Amino acid sequence: MLLRSRILLLFGLAMALVAASVAVPAWLVLRDGEDRAAALRAAVQSASLNEAVERAGAPLVTLLRQMAADDALRTARAAHDESALRQRLAALLAETGLDGPAGRIDMVGPQGQLLAAAPAAAEPLASGATALQRDLAPDGISARFEASAEGPMLLVVSLRLSTGDLLSASMAADAALGGVARQLGADLLLRDRQGRVTFATDQSLRDSAAALREGQTLALAGRLFRLEATPLDNSAGARVGEVLVLADATAETQSRQLLLLLAGALLVVAGAVTCGLLYRVIRDAIDPLSELARALQAVAGGDIFASAAIAARRDEVGDIQAALESLRSNTLALDRLQTRNRLSALRERALIGQEIARLTAVLDGPERDEILGLLEGEGAALGPAFTRLSGHVVQQHQAMATLLEERTRDLALVRQALEERTQLNRMREELDVARRLQLSSVPTTFPKRPDFRLHAAMVPAKEVGGDFCDFVMLDEHRLALLIGDASGKGVHAAIFIAMARSLLRAAIGRGASPAEALAQANDVLSTDNPTMMFATVFAAVLDCRTGLMTYANAGHNPPRRRGAVGEAELPVARGIALGVMDGMEFVDQQVTLDAGDMVLMFTDGVTEAVAPGDILFGDDRLAAIVADPALEAPAQLVEAVARQVEAFADTEPQADDITMIALHWRGHPPARAIDSTVEELACA
Structure with a gap:
């Protein structure tokens, strides 16, 4: 499309936009006036x-x-x-x-x-x-x-x-x-x-x-x-x-129609007059531009002597004509400059070819012959020859750099492996010390009394575990029993359960009941627990004079009891684990043991032991072992459960810590036997 047509089209669009910008507000004002009038x-x-x-x-x-x-x-x-x-x-x-x-x-x-x-x-x-x-x-x-x-x-x-x-x-x-x-x-x-x-x-x-x-x-x-x-x-x-x-509404409608007609006629007349004036201005400006365009096309085609036959003007058209004359003179100067540059380029190509031929001496025979072949003759291919030369040089440099990097990396790997081995040995030594310390906290010496017998054992699943068991004679006639299991395994679980054990032992030692001891320990553990760990605990106090056992539970597995009437779970309130939420209350429960009763306290590592095929050991297998009357001593019962769990797991690795406490209540002995036992404990 010619420039003249584009200008006229653009002007027509501009006129339409102006008319719309005037007509739309006028229409909106008219509509608003009509709405107000209505x-x-x-x-x-x-x-x-x-x-x-x-x-x-x-x-x-x-x-x-x-x-x-x-x-x-x-x-x-x-x-x-x-x-x-x-x-x-x-x-x-x-x-x-x-x-x-x-x-x-x-x-x-x-x-x-x-x-x-x-x-x-x-x-x-x-x-x-x-x-x-x-x-x-x-x-x-x-x-x-x-x-x-x-x-x-x-x-x-x-x-x-x-x-x-x-x-x-x-x-x-x-x-x-x-x-x-x-x-x-x-x-x-x-x-x-x-x-x-x-x-x-x-x-x-x-x-x-x-x-x-x-x-x-x-x-x-x-x-x-x-x-x-x-x-x-x-x-x-x-x-x-x-x-x-x-x-x-005859007069109102006719006056509005007449007003709209006059406004439309005025807009048409103004547009026609403006278009006529614009066309004359465009014609006076476009005709000289057409002549200048013809001259520019001739110069572009190689006729550097072409010129435009227009009179001198003091406007943009005159500036374009002066630029055209300047272009003609610059084109002549550029042609002379290109000739000089062509001769200079030939000399430089010859010099570069000589230098490339000299540098090929560092290459092997086939590569050198290839590059020299490209430099022979008048049309020597300097670009391909230089590219081949730089490629071979870079390839040799990369090979040397790769060889050096491999040797350096091998040396760094050896040094890193030595450091990691040293750190691993140090960690193993520290974990072994922690394991021995934790196992040393498990009671190995049990009181020899005529009214009860005790035995406990712990088998951590890792170097250190998250279980604990403990017992302590609060006074001459009361025995405190504690067993617990922390969430997770490893060092963090062992630290958390050690804190729980210390808090519980201190609270019971101050005279708190099992439920009060659990509540006090729970408040302390919940106050600062950013890792959101928790521990299940079963705490009991046995009165050796009557066989009355007062106990409380914090989400732990109910102990198993074997008596004259058979074997069953000890009835316990489940409770909530320690460390979950402060301000929780726990319930004290009581049961009177009969002479000959056996009570087994354990962690879930026993019942949740896994055999090949993802089969759990379960409560039924544990109940069958506890119900065996041949297992009279607490040590026999604990060892029997441990053997059965190990045999059940077979090749499966131990998934959780296993901890057990067995209590055999013999019954209240005669006073003479009690006095002799107290004397033995005092001497010990």
């Missing part, structure tokens, strides 16, 4: 309609005032004689000529109750009678249209009496709307809430009522009419219908 017209029409309705109801107002002054009506109301009141209203209705099908008079009491009506009715004429009695002042008037379920729409006029009663009279809405249409000087129609036409001043309006819409413009008898709608509310504020009034 709102104003609706308000004016509503006020005019209300005024016309009040005028149409003026006869009813006069009638109601006369009735309010009727002595007989007042006397009947004062006597509360409903029959006399109804008869007087019927007489007044007949006297005033309102006894037609829509004529009715009623009186409503201060509480909104219908006192009397003529003719008789069940509900007041005014649907909002209660609201009218509240809102109207004495002698106040209300004229509203009311919808009747049995008959046509009515115009109801209500008068509030000084006694607080409400006197209402009605007439047909058609008669009132006829007067309204005459006062407004316009045709109108009335539609109810269902859209049915109940009144129309013109039969043609009634026939076309279904297609009429608010704001619609109609052409009738050479005039334009706008359909304005005004809603009708009853005295209760509910919508009962709407009045559509045909307002004459």
Whole structure:
């Protein structure tokens, strides 16, 4: 597309945008003005309609005032004689000529109750009678249209009496709307809430009522009419219908059309004049540019003597012509410079070829011969020869660098392996010391008493474990037993369970019950527990005088008990593990052991031992071992369980720490035996 066409097209688009930028705001302003005018017209029409309705109801107002002054009506109301009141209203209705099908008079009491009506009715004429009695002042008037379920729409006029009663009279809405249409000087129609036409001043309006819409413009008898709608509310504020009034809009519509026509014509004339002036300016500027373009094409084609036949100008076109002349002179100078550069390049190629041939002496025979072959002849390929030479040199350098890097890396790997081996040996020594320390904390010497026997064992799953077991004689007659299991395994679990053991032992040593000791330890462990570890614990205190064992549980496995009646779990409350949440309470429970009872306390490493095929050891296998009466001594029971678990696991590695305490209660011995045992313990 030519530059001239593009400029004209761009100008046309710019004109369209300008026109749109002017027309759109103007249209929006016009729409806003129309909306405001419509709102104003609706308000004016509503006020005019209300005024016309009040005028149409003026006869009813006069009638109601006369009735309010009727002595007989007042006397009947004062006597509360409903029959006399109804008869007087019927007489007044007949006297005033309102006894037609829509004529009715009623009186409503201060509480909104219908006192009397003529003719008789069940509900007041005014649907909002209660609201009218509240809102109207004495002698106040209300004229509203009311919808009747049995008959046509009515115009109801209500008068509030000084006694607080409400006197209402009605007439047909058609008669009132006829007067309204005459006062407004316009045709109108009335539609109810269902859209049915109940009144129309013109039969043609009634026939076309279904297609009429608010704001619609109609052409009738050479005039334009706008359909304005005004809603009708009853005295209760509910919508009962709407009045559509045909307002004459001929002059307004014609003036708006004339204004739009003049604005469009003005815009077209302004655009045409502007386009004509622009075309002349573009023609004066484009013609010299076309001549300059022809000259530039000739220079580009090799004719450095071509020039443009245009007069000297002092504008952009003149600047382009001066640039064209400068280009011609620069082109001649460039041609001479290129000739000199060509000769210089030939000399440099010969020199570079000699240097490349000299550098090939560092290469092996085949590579050297290849590069020298590229340099032979007049058309020596310097680029490929230099590329081959640099490639061979770089390849030899990379090979040497790779060899050096491999030797350096091997040396670093050997040094790193030695350091890691040293660290591993140090860690193994430290873990071995921790394992020996932890196993040394497991009791290996058990009290020899006539009333009970004890035995305990621990098998960590790693170098150090997360289980613990402990017992201590609190005094001459009380034995404390503790067993626990921390979450996880390894060093962190061992440290956590060691803290729990120390806290529990200290609390029980101060005289706390098992439940109190668990609560105190739980509060301490929960206060600072960033790793969110926890530990299950079973704590018990045995009274060696009576065999009464008081115990509490913090989420640990229930111990197994074998007695004269068989083998079963010790009934325990599960409780919550230590370290989960502070402020938890634990429950003390008690059981009295019978002579010969065997109690086995254990961690879940026993019941959750895994055999090939992911089969668990389980509570049933453990119960069968505990129930064996041949295992009389605690040591026999602990060793039997350990052997059975090891045999069950077979080739599977130990998954969890295994810890057990076995207590054999023999029963309370004679006093002499107790005294001798105490003496033995004191000597020991």
